[in-house]
Amino acid sequence: MERDGEQEEHEKILKNRETVDSPITWEEYKSMTFTAHVIDETLRLGNINPMMFRKATRDIERNGYTIPSGWAILVCPPAIHLNSEKYQDPLTFNPWRWKGQGSNTVSKNFMPFGGGMRLCAGAEYAKLQMSIVLHFLFTKYRWTKIRGGEIIQTLGVVFPNGLHIKVTENC
Ligand code: HEM
Numbered sequence: 001m002e003r004d005g006e007q008e009e010h011e012k013i014l015k016n017r018e019t020v021d022s023p024i025t026w027e028e029y030k031s032m033t034f035t036a037h038v039i040d041e042t043l044r045l046g047n048i049n050p051m052m053f054r055k056a057t058r059d060i061e062r063n064g065y066t067i068p069s070g071w072a073i074l075v076c077p078p079a080i081h082l083n084s085e086k087y088q089d090p091l092t093f094n095p096w097r098w099k100g101q102g103s104n105t106v107s108k109n110f111m112p113f114g115g116g117m118r119l120c121a122g123a124e125y126a127k128l129q130m131s132i133v134l135h136f137l138f139t140k141y142r143w144t145k146i147r148g149g150e151i152i153q154t155l156g157v158v159f160p161n162g163l164h165i166k167v168t169e170n171c
Contacts, residue, residue: 009034010138024132032131036103037095039130043112044081045093050155051076052114077111078156091153103127143167 013028014020052075060067067073082090086109087097098104105123106115113120120126137143146164151157 006034006038006134007138010135013135014139024135029128029131032135033102034095035131035134036127037098037101038134039127040098040101040104040110041093041095044087044110045091045157047077047081047112047156049112049114050078052118075111076155080109080111082153082156091157137167140170141167142170 009032013024013031017028054073054075056067056069056071056073058069080086084090104110105113105127106119113123113126143165146166148159148161149163150159150161152160
């Protein structure tokens with residue numbers, strides 16, 4: 001993964017701080033726009049939620065088909081997230097594709113946290129946590145790959161052998 005955009009963003013945060021070790025502020029979090037793109041792209045490709053169940057509470061007409069009332073509906077977000085009609089080169093990790101869009105939580109073509117009335121209650125919290133982890137990973141640590149990292153596409157995109165890394169603290 002190219003790290004330049006993200007590295008730069010986090011270094012800028014440190015540079016503008018009066019005290020380097022002070023906690024992350026809300027303004028700093030909101031300034032992590034490229035980090036938000038990295039998170040969105042990771043959620044798009046590696047969605048931990050391959051399917052969701054819904055039930056038709058009335059007959060639903062769609063594109064000439066009828067889903068009868070009472071039928072179960074299986075919603076499969078990777079079918080949209082990895083669809084080349086919705087995303088150019090869908091299997092490529094490209095955080096820049098989100099440029100200018102801010103941070104995404106849910107839209108017609110993006111639903112890693114579900115949608116509608118059952119939208120994940122922890123979505124914003126999860127993104128905040130991921131941003132904080134990435135901030136410290138970039139500013140305080142370095143890592144090297146040990147093994148793994150092979151990628152296969154099943155329903156979504158997964159690492160069958162994991163991705164083992166060695167993390168070291170910056171001197
Ligand atoms: C990257 C991290 C996460 C992902 C991808 C995720 C994804 C999801 C999805 C897809 C649903 C909807 C399931 C459905 O519609 O059937 C859901 C529901 C939910 N999630 Fe998350 N989640 C994440 C993190 C969290 C965290 C950190 C919390 C709590 C602190 C949380 C709390 C909930 C709750 C309470 C619901 C049920 C909402 C409801 O049914 O009204 N999630 N999540």
